[in-house]
Amino acid sequence: MKTILNVIWLLFGGIWLALGYFLAGVVCCLLIVTIPFGIASFRIAGYALWPFGRTVVDRGGRTYLMSTLGNIIWLLVAGIWIAIGHVLTAIAQAMTIIGIPLAIANLKMIPISLTPLGKVIVPSDQAYSVYGRQYGPRLVR
Template structure:
């Protein structure tokens, strides 16, 4: 079932979202300071391509103060807008019964887009 849902996700916009994350990741990696943020957008791109059957978990050693600082910086520099976009798409998709599974995946992406540091995808 996850394979079918992932194929439908890719057809109906998942590939576009993944490409946006990959392009923004490469743009962030142009500078040395942006490399950690580019790696996090690659994490988002991987999840945006195949979200069904994947769990987002906090790491056992979440990185401490550095992870908190990087998440705060991420939120201020654009993470809030990415998360709000996913929340909007999730709410729009949850209006219909057929769109509820896709909306739930946008809510999962919104959670990761808000604070990606200290999280793993499994």
């Protein structure tokens, strides 16, 4: 079922969303200072290509302070606008029955588009088994 939903997602907007995130990543990597944002954009682009069956977890660790500072900058510069775009797209997708799962996937992308630094995208069935012991309640769905 995940594969069918991913193919439908890809055909009805996922490819364009991924290309947008990929283009943002290229632009961010052109400037030396914004390379971490570019890497995060590439990570989100991969997630935007195949979102069903994957989830986002916090990476944690020693870089928590730097991730938080970077996420604040991202949130103010781009995160809010990207999240608004995801909400508006989800509303449009939810107007049809086949679009409801796609709208849910679009809403599922909001947390990583708001604060992408310090996150890891993992398969949903391994999220708790691999990361649960270490990261516990910080699991983002």
